[in-house]
Amino acid sequence: MPLRRALRVVRRYWRVVLRRLRVLLAPARRQWRRSLQLRVVAITLVASSVMVAAFGWFVAYKSADILLNRAQDEVFAQGRNKRAVAQEQLSVHVSPVDATLTRTLENTINLLADGGDPTAGSGAVVTIQSARFSSIRPYPSANVDTSELITPGMVQEVGNDGAEAYQIRTAVVNGVETKFLVYGTPVPTRFGQLELYYLVPLTTEDRAANQIRATVLATGFALVILLGVVAALVTRMVVTPVRVAARTAQRLSAGLLDQRMKVTGEDDLALLAASFNQMAANLQRQIVRLEEMSRLQRRFTSDVSHELRTPLTTVRMAADLIFSEREDFDPAVARSAELLQAELDRFESLLTDLLEISRFDAGFAALDSEHADLNPIVERVTEGLAGLAERVGVTVVLHLPESPVIAEIDPRRVERVLRNLVGNAVEHAEGRPVQVTVASDDAAVAITVRDHGVGLKPGEERLVFNRFWRADPSRARQTGGTGLGLSISVEDARLHGGWLEAWGAPGEGSQFRLTLPVRAGDRLVAAPLPLIPRDRVLPTAEVTL
Numbered sequence: 001m002p003l004r005r006a007l008r009v010v011r012r013y014w015r016v017v018l019r020r021l022r023v024l025l026a027p028a029r030r031q032w033r034r035s036l037q038l039r040v041v042a043i044t045l046v047a048s049s050v051m052v053a054a055f056g057w058f059v060a061y062k063s064a065d066i067l068l069n070r071a072q073d074e075v076f077a078q079g080r081n082k083r084a085v086a087q088e089q090l091s092v093h094v095s096p097v098d099a100t101l102t103r104t105l106e107n108t109i110n111l112l113a114d115g116g117d118p119t120a121g122s123g124a125v126v127t128i129q130s131a132r133f134s135s136i137r138p139y140p141s142a143n144v145d146t147s148e149l150i151t152p153g154m155v156q157e158v159g160n161d162g163a164e165a166y167q168i169r170t171a172v173v174n175g176v177e178t179k180f181l182v183y184g185t186p187v188p189t190r191f192g193q194l195e196l197y198y199l200v201p202l203t204t205e206d207r208a209a210n211q212i213r214a215t216v217l218a219t220g221f222a223l224v225i226l227l228g229v230v231a232a233l234v235t236r237m238v239v240t241p242v243r244v245a246a247r248t249a250q251r252l253s254a255g256l257l258d259q260r261m262k263v264t265g266e267d268d269l270a271l272l273a274a275s276f277n278q279m280a281a282n283l284q285r286q287i288v289r290l291e292e293m294s295r296l297q298r299r300f301t302s303d304v305s306h307e308l309r310t311p312l313t314t315v316r317m318a319a320d321l322i323f324s325e326r327e328d329f330d331p332a333v334a335r336s337a338e339l340l341q342a343e344l345d346r347f348e349s350l351l352t353d354l355l356e357i358s359r360f361d362a363g364f365a366a367l368d369s370e371h372a373d374l375n376p377i378v379e380r381v382t383e384g385l386a387g388l389a390e391r392v393g394v395t396v397v398l399h400l401p402e403s404p405v406i407a408e409i410d411p412r413r414v415e416r417v418l419r420n421l422v423g424n425a426v427e428h429a430e431g432r433p434v435q436v437t438v439a440s441d442d443a444a445v446a447i448t449v450r451d452h453g454v455g456l457k458p459g460e461e462r463l464v465f466n467r468f469w470r471a472d473p474s475r476a477r478q479t480g481g482t483g484l485g486l487s488i489s490v491e492d493a494r495l496h497g498g499w500l501e502a503w504g505a506p507g508e509g510s511q512f513r514l515t516l517p518v519r520a521g522d523r524l525v526a527a528p529l530p531l532i533p534r535d536r537v538l539p540t541a542e543v544t545l
Contacts, residue, residue, distance in 0.1 A: 036242075037235045044231035045224060052220035059216050064209040071181055071205050072166065079164075079183040079198040082112045086128060086196050090189045096133040098191075105139050112196075113141035125180075125199040131159025132192055144173050149182050150197055158184035158195045168202070179206055241269045245276055257284040308351055312344070319344050353484040357467070360491040367410045367495055369520045374405040374414070374438055374445060381418040382436065385426060394429045396422065399437040407445045408520040413492040417500070418447065420485035421512045425451040428510070439528040443518055444498075446529040450511040456504025464502055465490045489514075499524060503531050 031038060089108040093101050105128055112126040127146055129138035140146055148171040157165040166183045183198040244261055251259040260280060261273040323341045326334040356365075382389075382396045389396050425434045432452040439446055456464065463469050467487045486500075493500040496516050504510035515527040 037232065037239045040235045041228055041232045045228045048224050048227040052224055056213075056216040056220045060209070060213045063212045064205075067205040067208055068168075068181075068202075071200065071202060075166070075181050075183045075198060075200045076164075079185055079196070082126065082198060083185045083187055083196050085112060086187050086194075087189070090187065090194070094190045096130075096135055096191050101136070105136070109139045109141045124201065125197075127197045127199070128187070128194055129197070130192075130194045131155050133194075136194065144199070145171070146197070146199065148172075149180050149199055150184070154182065154184055155195070158186055158197075159193070162186045162193060178203060238269070241273060245272070248276070248280070252280055252283070257287060312348060312351065316344055316348070350484075353488060356488055357484060357491075360488070360495075365491065365495055367520070368412070369408050369410055371406055371408055372411045372414075374407060374409075374440075374447065375400050377411060377415050378418060378436055378438055378447065381415060381422055384419065385422055388423065389426050389434075392426060392429070393431045394426045395433045396426065397433050397435045399435060401438060401440070405438055405440045405445055407440070407516055407518045409496060409516055410492075413495065414514075414516070417489040417492050417514055418449075420489045421447075421449040421514065424485070425449045425453075425510075425512070428453040430454060432509070437529060440518070441528045443522065444524055444526070444528055445516050445518060446527045447514045448511055448529050448531075448533075450509065450533055452509035455506045455508050456502070456510050457506055461502040461504050461510075465500070497521065497524065499527070501531050503533070 032042075086108050089104060089111070090101075093104060095101075109126055109128060114124045114126075125140055125142045125144050125146065127138050127140040127150075128136075130136040138146060149169045151167065151169070154165050154167055157163055164183075164185045166181065168179065168181055170177060170179045172178075179202045181200045181202055183200070185196050185198075187194040187196045241261070248259045248261050257280070260277045263270050263273045263277065319337070319340050322337045326337040329337065378398065378400065382398060385396070422434065422436060429451040430453040435448075435450040437448045437450070465486050467484055490500050493514060493516070497520070498514065498516040501513045501515070502510065503513075511531065511533050513527060513529060513531050515524060515529075517524055
């Protein structure tokens with residue numbers, strides 16, 4: 001248990017450390033993701049550092065190896081020469097206990113000695129000793145303890161096996177750690193074999209190798225910095241036009257269609273700038289052309305709607321006169337008068353909707369906001385559609401709060417939206433009840449209209465707000481609608497800064513939700529009522545407009 005508790009504590013602290021590291025590294029990670037130049041320079045520095053380090057290590061290793069091989073060749077050559085001199089000097093003795101042997105050994109060592117200070121790299125150490133004759137002690141040419149340099153293995157190889165041998169050893173001589181190349185060779189004499197050891201300090205070679213390493217390191221560091229600077233400059237040459245193109249594209253998307261890139265030179269970047277400018281010019285021409293066509297279309301719709309008002313008024317007066325006298329006509333003529341009156345009503349409604357749409361398209365629509373209670377508006381809409389609901393056998397059920405629901409709205413537009421929503425729900429309810437619910441909170445008010453009719457297929461929740469769209473064109477309409485009601489309702493909701501949303505499922509009906517801010521100009525964050533009905537919680541299609 002204590003171990004598990006300790007592991008949990010460690011994991012908890014480790015998660016805290018990782019979280020803090022992520023917070024600290026977040027700016028760097030953000031800059032890394034956003035800056036192409038930073039990524040290119042960083043990758044160039046890392047790659048060049050690896051390559052320069054590998055190349056520098058190879059150069060330093062080969063240089064040190066060459067220096068060591070040259071030192072070995074020189075030591076071997078000098079050692080063999082010294083062996084010949086020692087053999088000549090000792091050839092006069094026939095016994096290892098000769099009284100003058102010690103004197104001869106000292107003279108020979110002095111003759112073979114190079115002189116200088118071995119710790120400073122200016123001299124070597126020469127010693128003669130014997131692994132076979134204990135009476136012959138080592139005679140070094142300098143005051144150097146050779147016991148750490150001449151190992152027993154080397155003594156075995158040279159003294160007993162009679163072969164040349166060498167090794168590299170490091171020892172502290174006079175308080176200075178010095179590396180030696182130790183060369184050993186047998187010296188045959190008339191009374192037996194002795195060993196000559198030639199100990200050459202590698203101070204000069206080590207100093208040269210260190211200088212080479214330092215030079216390679218400094219050169220590599222300078223090369224990496226130079227490559228980083230070059231990469232930054234080259235990347236800047238490429239990235240700067242791309243950034244300019246991005247800023248120009250942002251200005252173009254913001255509506256500044258006259259923005260262009262500066263074309264300099266004749267290279268690929270200049271070709272990019274020229275192509276971008278040509279694309280921007282073509283887009284500008286197309287957008288201006290489409291705007292002009294849209295303006296002409298809106299003007300045509302508005303003009304036609306206004307121009308049709310005059311003949312419609314005349315026709316309406318005549319139709320009203322005929323409709324008022326229809327009881328004196330034959331049944332067929334009377335029926336024609338009724339149809340004429342109904343179609344004139346529908347035509348007049350279509351003209352009214354077209355004029356309203358043209359005002360939205362032209363940006364001339366404006367709110368006439370006032371503080372109003374939504375409950376009376378909902379009651380007034382349902383009372384106005386009571387005749388239609390009774391005719392199709394649909395009951396409209398209201399769920400209104402007891403307290404007033406006050407919001408800063410345009411009552412005329414909100415009433416029009418609700419009339420369209422409730423009218424469509426009654427028409428598609430298939431004889432089932434339609435529920436209208438009102439709710440509010442501190443920031444928003446919401447009204448939902450729920451029917452249990454045919455519902456909406458997947459994807460149709462977006463199409464219902466398109467102009468002149470119908471889910472089933474062959475379906476007989478009871479209200480004589482123009483097909484523009486929901487389109488106008490969406491524009492009315494947007495004009496309030498609100499939402500008009502739709503949900504539906506085949507065979508389960510549909511629900512529309514109107515959400516408006518309590519105070520005009522406030523931004524909506526959430527709605528007081530859910531879009532998906534509480535009696536239907538399975539995932540279905542939904543859309544916010």
